[in-house]
Amino acid sequence: MSQLFEEFDEISTLAEGLDDAEAGGRIMAVIELANSADPEAIPHLAKAIIDPDEGVRKQAALALTAFDGSATAAALVVALGDESQAVREAAALSLTELKDPEAGDALLPVLTDSNEFTLLACLAGITELRRPEAMAPAIAALAHTSPMVRCQAVSVIGWLQDSTAIPALRSAATDEHPTVRRTALAALGFNKSDHSEKILISGLDDKDWQVREAAAETLTKSGSHTCIADLINALNDEYWQVRLKAVRTLGRLGASESALHIGPLMSIDVPNLRKECAAALGELCVPASREFLELFKDDGDPDVRKNVRWALGKIDSL
Amino acid sequence: MSDEILDGITQIDCDVLVIGGGTAGPMAALKAKRKNPKANVVLLDKANVKRSGAISMGMDGLNNSVIPGYATPEQYTKEITIANDGICDQAAVYRYAEECYPIIQELDSFGIRFQKDNNGEYDVKKVHHIGTYVLPMPNGDTVKKALYRQLRKSRINIINRYMATRLLTTEERVAGAICVNTRTAEFLVVRAKSVIMSMGAAGRLGLPSSGYLYGTYENASNSGEGYAMSYHAGAALANLECYQINPLIKDYNGPACAYVAGPLGGYTANAGGERFIECDYWSGQMMQEFHDELQSGNGPVYLKLNHLAEETVSEIERVLHIVERPTRGHFHAGRGTDYRKDMIEMHISEIGFCSGHSASGVYVDENARTTIPGLYAAGDMANVPHNYMLGAFTNGAIAGEDALDFSADVDFAEIDKDAIEAERARVLAPTKRTDGIPPNQIEYKTRRFVNDYLQPPKVTAKMQLAQQRFEEVRDDMENHMYVRDSHELMRSLEASSILDCADMAASASLYRTESRWGLYHNRVEYQRDDENWFCHTLLTKGEDGKPTSRKEPVKPYIVEIADDEKDAYNKQRVKATATAE
Amino acid sequence: MPLAHAASTVPVVVNDDLCIADKGCTVCVEVCPLDVLRITDLLDGRKTAHMKYDECWYCMPCEADCPTGAVTVNIPYLLK
Ligand SMILES: Cc1cc2nc3c(=O)[nH]c(=O)nc-3n(C[C@H](O)[C@H](O)[C@H](O)COP(=O)(O)OP(=O)(O)OC[C@H]3O[C@@H](n4cnc5c(N)ncnc54)[C@H](O)[C@@H]3O)c2cc1C
Ligand code: SF4
Ligand code: SF4
Numbered sequence: 001m002s003q004l005f006e007e008f009d010e011i012s013t014l015a016e017g018l019d020d021a022e023a024g025g026r027i028m029a030v031i032e033l034a035n036s037a038d039p040e041a042i043p044h045l046a047k048a049i050i051d052p053d054e055g056v057r058k059q060a061a062l063a064l065t066a067f068d069g070s071a072t073a074a075a076l077v078v079a080l081g082d083e084s085q086a087v088r089e090a091a092a093l094s095l096t097e098l099k100d101p102e103a104g105d106a107l108l109p110v111l112t113d114s115n116e117f118t119l120l121a122c123l124a125g126i127t128e129l130r131r132p133e134a135m136a137p138a139i140a141a142l143a144h145t146s147p148m149v150r151c152q153a154v155s156v157i158g159w160l161q162d163s164t165a166i167p168a169l170r171s172a173a174t175d176e177h178p179t180v181r182r183t184a185l186a187a188l189g190f191n192k193s194d195h196s197e198k199i200l201i202s203g204l205d206d207k208d209w210q211v212r213e214a215a216a217e218t219l220t221k222s223g224s225h226t227c228i229a230d231l232i233n234a235l236n237d238e239y240w241q242v243r244l245k246a247v248r249t250l251g252r253l254g255a256s257e258s259a260l261h262i263g264p265l266m267s268i269d270v271p272n273l274r275k276e277c278a279a280a281l282g283e284l285c286v287p288a289s290r291e292f293l294e295l296f297k298d299d300g301d302p303d304v305r306k307n308v309r310w311a312l313g314k315i316d317s318l
Numbered sequence: 319m320s321d322e323i324l325d326g327i328t329q330i331d332c333d334v335l336v337i338g339g340g341t342a343g344p345m346a347a348l349k350a351k352r353k354n355p356k357a358n359v360v361l362l363d364k365a366n367v368k369r370s371g372a373i374s375m376g377m378d379g380l381n382n383s384v385i386p387g388y389a390t391p392e393q394y395t396k397e398i399t400i401a402n403d404g405i406c407d408q409a410a411v412y413r414y415a416e417e418c419y420p421i422i423q424e425l426d427s428f429g430i431r432f433q434k435d436n437n438g439e440y441d442v443k444k445v446h447h448i449g450t451y452v453l454p455m456p457n458g459d460t461v462k463k464a465l466y467r468q469l470r471k472s473r474i475n476i477i478n479r480y481m482a483t484r485l486l487t488t489e490e491r492v493a494g495a496i497c498v499n500t501r502t503a504e505f506l507v508v509r510a511k512s513v514i515m516s517m518g519a520a521g522r523l524g525l526p527s528s529g530y531l532y533g534t535y536e537n538a539s540n541s542g543e544g545y546a547m548s549y550h551a552g553a554a555l556a557n558l559e560c561y562q563i564n565p566l567i568k569d570y571n572g573p574a575c576a577y578v579a580g581p582l583g584g585y586t587a588n589a590g591g592e593r594f595i596e597c598d599y600w601s602g603q604m605m606q607e608f609h610d611e612l613q614s615g616n617g618p619v620y621l622k623l624n625h626l627a628e629e630t631v632s633e634i635e636r637v638l639h640i641v642e643r644p645t646r647g648h649f650h651a652g653r654g655t656d657y658r659k660d661m662i663e664m665h666i667s668e669i670g671f672c673s674g675h676s677a678s679g680v681y682v683d684e685n686a687r688t689t690i691p692g693l694y695a696a697g698d699m700a701n702v703p704h705n706y707m708l709g710a711f712t713n714g715a716i717a718g719e720d721a722l723d724f725s726a727d728v729d730f731a732e733i734d735k736d737a738i739e740a741e742r743a744r745v746l747a748p749t750k751r752t753d754g755i756p757p758n759q760i761e762y763k764t765r766r767f768v769n770d771y772l773q774p775p776k777v778t779a780k781m782q783l784a785q786q787r788f789e790e791v792r793d794d795m796e797n798h799m800y801v802r803d804s805h806e807l808m809r810s811l812e813a814s815s816i817l818d819c820a821d822m823a824a825s826a827s828l829y830r831t832e833s834r835w836g837l838y839h840n841r842v843e844y845q846r847d848d849e850n851w852f853c854h855t856l857l858t859k860g861e862d863g864k865p866t867s868r869k870e871p872v873k874p875y876i877v878e879i880a881d882d883e884k885d886a887y888n889k890q891r892v893k894a895t896a897t898a899e
Numbered sequence: 900m901p902l903a904h905a906a907s908t909v910p911v912v913v914n915d916d917l918c919i920a921d922k923g924c925t926v927c928v929e930v931c932p933l934d935v936l937r938i939t940d941l942l943d944g945r946k947t948a949h950m951k952y953d954e955c956w957y958c959m960p961c962e963a964d965c966p967t968g969a970v971t972v973n974i975p976y977l978l979k
Contacts, residue, residue, distance in 0.1 A: 004328070004330070005475050005476060006476040006478065008470075008473065020922070023919075024919030024924065024967075025923070027919065027922070027924070027966045028919075028923050028966075030966075031924075031926065031966060035368075036470065037466075037467040037470035037471050038470075055967055058966075059966050065460070068429075097457075097460065099427070099429055127438075128434075128438070130438065155436055158436035158437050158438070159437060159438040161437055161438070183436055186435060186436040186437075187436040187437060189436065189437050209627070210629055239627070240583070241630075270583070271585075272580075272581065302599070309882060309883070321937075365931070365932040365933075365934065366931075368929065368930055368960075369931075369932060374958050375958055375960060375963070459963075478929075500934055501934070526978075528978035529977055530975055531954065532933060532954045532956050533956075533975065533977065533978050537956060537958070538932075538954070538956040539932040539933055539934075539956075569978040569979075570974070570978060571978065643957075643958070644959050645957045645958070645974060648972075648973070648974055649974050652979055653979075753901055753902065756902060805934065805951075805952060808934070809954075
């Protein structure tokens with residue numbers, strides 16, 4: 001009879017393969033150690049990650065995605081300094097899979113590394129771990145020459161949701177690189193304050209449309225009546241994506257004065273925008289917007305139709 | 319690994335047997351094992367659970383997540399009921415909607431990534447106002463690996479490369495399953511107190527227009543055994559006439575992913591680059607319009623992205639070419655298709671059974687119980703409509719827990735030795751011949767007839783012809799099929815499931831003498847008829863060994879649907895008067 | 900009715916210089932959902948993986964999981 005069940009071999013038995021004279025044999029041992037999903041395999045993989053053979057090291061770096069905690073992170077940090085790009089990239093990828101905050105212990109000391117690749121990978125790794133100690137190095141990294149590093153630093157800050165970091169996010173919101181600006185604006189979403197709102201309002205005038213889009217979108221969370229005039233202005237943006245986000249935010253903020261500005265946008269031939277307008281008009285519930293909605297009661301798009309009917313129903317039940 | 323045919327039979331016992339380790343199966347096994355770590359839970363798959371099933375390479379996102387603050391179970395239940403033309407037992411849909419959020423959190427804790435915004439909160443895509451359901455998965459390729467780790471950690475007994483072929487039952491309940499090794503032809507009889515089936519869709523029913531047997535929309539290892547086994551065991555199957563048909567990239571036959579491109583401004587257009595349907599949500603009505611456009615002088619039909627901003631196109635490319643069907647990028651590169659310049663030609667998929675995208679399947683209640691006690695079904699093969707990936711996970715979890723409870727109260731049922739012998743004789747018959755028809759030809763012929771006669775629009779006379787042709791193929795299959803090794807033997811067993819599914823598709827479609835669900839059940843001779851057909855149809859194996867159907871009332875709604883909401887998915891065609899920007 | 904042999908070009912190719920099947924690797928064979936890859940002996944006595952059956956869903960786990968990058972998945976000719 002051929003083998004029936006998948007086996008659960010002893011880790012020490014599996015690890016014997018790491019002594020194979022040939023790289024291929026050692027690669028196989030790494031694969032089996034990863035399949036075990038048993039944390040006892042971590043020290044063996046940490047050994048494999050400094051194997052003389054590049055293929056073994058790469059496989060070990062990939063294998064470590066199956067594990068978590070500080071020993072795993074420490075082994076991956078070693079691999080970030082590998083001479084082979086393939087190994088470094090594998091390690092960087094595995095770092096982003098960490099979930100256990102304790103893994104941060106191994107990453108925190110490296111957050112000031114002078115090597116750009118290492119720094120970027122460790123910032124990416126620590127983002128989801130939400131370690132408060134990462135705040136200071138992340139703020140420092142906002143001055144890095146690489147926009148990718150700055151962007152990742154913004155994410156670290158955003159995930160920490162700590163209002164003392166607002167000044168740092170404000171300066172990132174005027175970064176020379178649009179992706180950094182966009183990320184910084186989105187990261188303000190947790191903080192409902194005049195301060196954040198002001199930063200977001202200036203984002204509505206950014207020269208890059210995706211930055212404007214992020215500003216309009218994030219105002220849903222951080223805006224108040226103060227930003228309404230600016231959002232109404234954004235309804236004329238040349239990009240429908242920006243208009244759409246402005247419409248949504250106006251609806252969410254209950255800006256009834258915007259209803260008669262939103263109504264005419266419905267005749268633009270972009271269903272995504274139309275359905276958003278209908279939804280916003282429903283939320284705003286301004287009887288005068290009825291005339292716009294009526295025109296689209298039998299719209300070809302089921303979502304538009306659904307939203308229009310819902311909006312009309314709300315107005316009727318006033 | 320010579321694929322030589324060996325003679326052998328083993329029997330094992332377990333508390334819960336899960337057949338199919340794709341999406342629903344691993345979750346079912348985990349939940350059963352966690353509920354009672356002492357229970358013997360076996361997870362068996364025809365492939366290797368590490369990379370089996372629809373989510374083998376990952377997914378772009380959850381299509382139907384019901385996350386507090388973005389959607390409510392009431393809204394979701396309503397939308398699914400409407401999308402199914404009202405034929406829907408809401409209890410199962412509602413239960414899914416209530417229980418799926420904790421499942422998302424649990425998957426997250428396994429290390430499966432869901433898109434989070436820059437504050438680390440779930441970034442559910444606002445697609446429309448009333449209910450927001452799409453949760454992207456930026457590293458969706460980690461799904462299977464993460465699941466596999468959990469299975470290993472929980473010490474689930476995994477059996478790979480055994481294909482289940484028949485269920486064992488008694489008068490009262492399920493008793494186990496018969497399985498065959500796909501590389502050695504050895505038999506395995508599993509005696510189980512409860513059995514959960516999660517064998518995915520019937521993906522190899524219609525023939526893709528490329529003519530390549532394995533160029534299907536569904537994972538081609540899902541060949542319909544779940545449906546065939548349920549049928550032969552006497553379980554009821556619901557609404558099989560509601561086929562799965564999807565709009566796909568022509569020839570490649572994979573999703574064009576309107577759910578990814580739609581919110582970013584991509585849409586389906588005709589040859590003139592004009593929009594002709596206003597909503598890309600996959601539904602029978604949408605497919606009807608799609609079909610009509612293909613048939614009209616305005617076809618073919620395309621996915622249009624070339625009007626979008628460069629930043630948006632790169633974003634779409636990044637998402638579409640990494641996970642789910644990563645060869646999509648190779649395919650476009652091979653033909654020199656650049657999303658920036660060219661529209662992407664689309665086509666209609668072959669037909670299949672799959673509740674993940676439509677509504678047909680093994681009839682289950684809100685506990686994933688089939689009509690046979692102790693037998694459960696979850697995922698694409700169970701009839702909870704529009705279930706997608708998260709539905710497979712959630713209903714898998716429900717099945718796992720309920721099956722464990724069932725097992726706790728019973729002893730093993732008696733195994734029918736004669737049934738085992740009969741099954742061995744059936745399975746091995748093609749190995750006893752010295753020449754004959756290979757399974758690929760049996761399969762090809764069946765599936766070509768499916769296309770010729772069953773693909774909608776459905777015509778009574780054509781479907782009756784199909785039944786005759788299927789009978790002839792069945793005679794060939796039973797008396798002349800010939801295989802040379804174990805691998806071919808697996809294909810021969812698949813050919814038999816495919817033929818069973820084809821028979822069921824024809825029979826179910828003939829039974830419902832009305833049109834419903836847009837193209838899925840467009841019976842050209844009949845209109846929609848709520849008076850007579852506002853009901854499920856349940857198909858079972860009749861006394862004569864052939865499919866027979868009956869009506870089953872739709873259970874009273876728990877969420878009411880207003881009259882003016884009922885047609886929400888009709889009338890999708892763009893009005894000629896739409897004003898240009 | 901004897902069987903004919905119909906030739907068909909297979910979509911998945913393995914670079915046998917990179918393949919470490921000699922060391923017991925069967926990763927690609929294991930992960931393939933359609934079970935169409937096998938290990939075979941080369942003329943020089945080494946082993947390699949290869950596509951034995953042209954029944955491929957072009958899904959790619961074989962390529963993604965191969966530890967040495969030996970596998971390339973192409974689109975099957977009929978739908979390419
Ligand atoms: C190309 C594609 C894209 C999709 N995109 C999305 C998306 O973006 N979002 C979303 O939410 N959903 C998506 N879906 C749907 C979703 O993936 C499925 O609904 C879900 O994964 C089904 O899970 P399942 O467990 O029912 O089946 P599967 O995961 O397919 O598992 C079935 C398992 O059964 C095994 N099996 C089959 N027959 C036998 C047998 N006889 N014996 C033993 N084992 C057997 C198979 O090997 C397989 O492992 C997509 C589906 C496809 C095909
Ligand atoms: S996975 Fe790669 S190395 Fe291993 S057998 Fe397959 S081709 Fe060879
Ligand atoms: S692409 Fe998929 S089906 Fe084809 S050989 Fe690789 S794993 Fe198997």
